Amino acid sequence: MSLTSSEENYIKAIFQLQVKDGMVSTNEVAAVLQTSAASVTDMLKKLKTKKLLVYEKYKGFKLNGEGRKLALMVLRKHRLWETFLVKILHFNWDEVHEVAEQLEHIQSQQLIDHLDDFLGNPAFDPHGDPIPDATGKMPFQSQMNLNKFPFQINGEVTAVGSQSPDILSLLEHKKITIGARIKVLQRFAFDNSFEIQINNKEQAHISAQLAEQIYVKKL
């Protein structure tokens, strides 16, 4: 079963939406891929024909086992390439997403196997997201959203929910990186913003919107 670049982009988007929401809607996918709802419907028919998802019109849809397996392979490629770009070619973590979006579509099992070995079979990408292994298994990470992280407990930043340059440059400005130490000092009910301490030094004020994108684990 080989997929076009376009098909790969769709199943990856659907996979990431269904992890959060269960069932996925046409408009959600259109928003993520920045395309029209009509184009999404076209692709849904095609992917249904290829037996990669469960779909009845007007009822929503989700990937089946085969679809999930293929989506995990695209995610694997994407995250391995991101790791390569940052670790080996010294890109900044906010510069890699667009290029990985292209590289993930290169068709060569040998390439991705060798790349994985060369990188030392990394478990997480530069944004802290888990990299599926060759069988599609994801390493477990006991991370939780910063919004739900308890007060006055030492945590470590493990992942960032979005890779938009806007968010990443804000995080860089606040010196919040993957691996940074973090402690929630105070929460403001008015706007659900937080005061946090970073690396036992700087303090920063985090909007609810931003906190939603930051994942943390207890130390």
Add this chain to the structure above:
Amino acid sequence: MSLTSSEENYIKAIFQLQVKDGMVSTNEVAAVLQTSAASVTDMLKKLKTKKLLVYEKYKGFKLNGEGRKLALMVLRKHRLWETFLVKILHFNWDEVHEVAEQLEHIQSQQLIDHLDDFLGNPAFDPHGDPIPDATGKMPFQSQMNLNKFPFQINGEVTAVGSQSPDILSLLEHKKITIGARIKVLQRFAFDNSFEIQINNKEQAHISAQLAEQIYVKKL
């Protein structure tokens, strides 16, 4: 000026044909790209509109300055990726062509610059072909075809004319590699075949057809 993958494949093929033959014909390009003559004509119109080549119908064609510059950049990407695959990911030299054929189309100036630096700005790819630098300049190599190489002179294999797996596996069988020492012992007028010595040890008999694909420089 950005090109589609297809356009890049065409200008690269045309460039390599015009280096040998001067003017290029529709059928030559069709043969190299394994497509129909009609498809080549379609693309010629498109590339003419984009002002990348000189073309009048039925009269043949060749790239202009801008076309050559872009072709060199595709060649640069292709050969840098091949170098990466062999040197870093430990592919064999006869396994890289197809993957590089895909990787050469990744659009990112930063990527190719960083890759070049990471590889140490290599001058030649695993097949001995020169890699254009960032300005499009090719390193000079005083190589000549094995057919024209003088007798009893020590030479070194510098390049192979084709990357077809058929040729490369034959070369591997005869232990002819890039960098191998070579000496022409005898030539047979009947079929223009050669007896040669490799690395001052093994002898091998080389058909005219094969010799045409082997490039050598004097030591």
Add this chain to the structure above:
DNA sequence: ATCTTTTTTTAGATTTGTCTAAAATAAAAT
């Protein structure tokens, strides 16, 4: 010089992926 063959171009069709506008359905509001 005319005929034949080869090469090249045109004409028209197909596939993939996309779009806009309109129609159908579902969800929300009154």
Add this chain to the structure above:
DNA sequence: ATTTTATTTTAGACAAATCTAAAAAAAGAT
């Protein structure tokens, strides 16, 4: 329960890249 709004699907069009078959032009042969 209607009406209104939002979502989703369909219909029809378009651009890119390809193909086959036919026509046109050039090259080669007699």
